Amino acid sequence: MVSVFRSKELHNLGFTEAGIQGALSCCLRRIRRGHFVLYSPCTTTEHKPLHLLHDATATDYPRQYGDIRDNSEWLKVLIRSYADELQSGAVFSHVSAALIHGLAPPFPATESAEVIRPGMHRAKKTLRTRDRALNSEELAEIGDLPVTTIARTLLDLASDYPLEVSVPYISEALRRGLTSCESLRDSIRTGTRGCRQAVQAINLASPAHESSAEALCAVKFFRFNITGMVPQINAYDLSGKWIARNDFQHDKHPLIVEVHGVGKYYLNAAGPDQASSANHERHMKLLNAGYRVFNLVWADLFRTSEFARIRAALAEFD
Template sequence: MYKTLTTQAIIKLGFSHEDIRFARSCCLRRLSRGVYSVRYVCTLEKHRRLWASIEEGTHSEFKQYGDIRDEIVELDAAVMARCEVRFEKARIQKKATSDADADPNEQAQSPTNQPTAEVFSHISAALIHGLPVAYPVTHQVEVVRPRINRRFKSIHVRGATIPKHHRQRVLGTEVTTLERTLIDVARAYNPDIAVSMLDSALRRGLTTREKILTTLSQCLEVRNTKKVHLALDLADARRESPAESIAAVRFFQHGIDGFIPQVEFEAASLRSRIRVDFFHKAARLVVEIDGIGKLYLGSGVPRDELERERRREQWLRDRNWRVIRISWKELFKASKFDEIRRVVMSTR
């Protein structure tokens, strides 16, 4: 988690407004009005109070990749910033109520003790739950509020009422439950976004299909319910990355079936086991997916890693397995999947 601080919190650490302005040119990043994130551990000792928790391993540096993943990082930071603001407001309200020595009966009815009207939802809730966002689909923080449906520059407010059993408190604020989040994302976004989240949640044992279906049956909303069932049908806990999940969705969209994910071969001559992303026995075809990270590694890929890749592919080809690699960019083009479909269809 990133180190997020409000202006008030930074001032309490002994920084002036001028110090904050200077720190913004160094290790401090402005997320929104009055909210900042610590980018990294700098060399200035006077900034230690800002980044000490990063150095100690409690928080993480503000990671930047130099590619489209930065859009997701930016959104994640914006969500965390809004959480921080909400948490700080609740803390101040609670302190004010305590200082006033309010009557216990009145205190029980106070806003700080009631569920908040605003609930983080959809992609924002997914980020809070630690689910992967395969690629950028929105730059807006998404929340649900009763009877309000508006889009602002940085926030998308969806008009709905989330029942109490479909929300929980995370990071001091209200968020749709994991199961409700997965359902909402499946309703609102493309299947590859939803399936990559479902694959991750199922693989990590965070939920089950049964729990998701139970939550779905409790939803008043019926719009796009078929999309939710489709995403669940396509989900598979064996897949290990969003790129593999996207590929699986593309197989379905192009009418390609018969692929099994994460199959292992015993390669005695290599003194190791070879695990492939997708395996099609009838077509004697192996499909390997290069995630977004490999797209930007370039010459930075270690030579021994490239050599291992070359040897394992040659081992497969020597045994009459055809190997097709799909790059990140090719996941969003039809040509590679048309080629795979031709190979699979030729064996029927």
């Protein structure tokens, strides 16, 4: 939770318009009209009232990573700014609900907070309201935030967002044991908008996907009609000695696809250099054992060329 202030609250703390502008060049950030967040610590005397309130309520400053994760962190701030202003019957949904449930998005899919409110449909720059029916079993509360349940959240994402967005969310939820494919399939409302896409999203998702990148790669295999790629399969050399567990391996042909995110290198306890060296050694062992290996980085997941090469390589085996 972060410290959100409205304009009136800032004025009550003694801030003039000029004072607010000064804070905006220091530790305060504007979220949307009339709403501000305390963004970072500072030692400016005039801003001390903000930080005293921040400390008294034991809230956090927004996390800053310096990469695409910052978009999601800012969306969390936007969601918090609406927490006390939701209209009766409204609950956070879709990407907003997924973030509140603690799921990590594969990439920024929206810049708006999202809610469901029966009888209301409206799209504003910072808040999208969908008119949907909800029953009591589909409602939850996390902290002081009303949200759709994890199952309803995932099904809404699967119905309304592309597979590239929904499959990583579903895979993470499966991996963490928050739901199951069976229960999700049973909860799909047949005949409703997006129900077929939701079925496809569940079919592509897997708890074996260890990252959003791997789940996104599975979607790209589907998009490029690449079949037979099984996640998390052990590879062995010609003598039967274990070499490695691979992100994806074909069920019939000696073809492997590895998806390399920054975590494989920069979150490795031994450091990026040793992690890179170990990966090279592993790669050579796989090649020597007769495997065709494709190493993909995050950007490759959005390029046609790499998946065209994989498809062509598989065709050579047939």
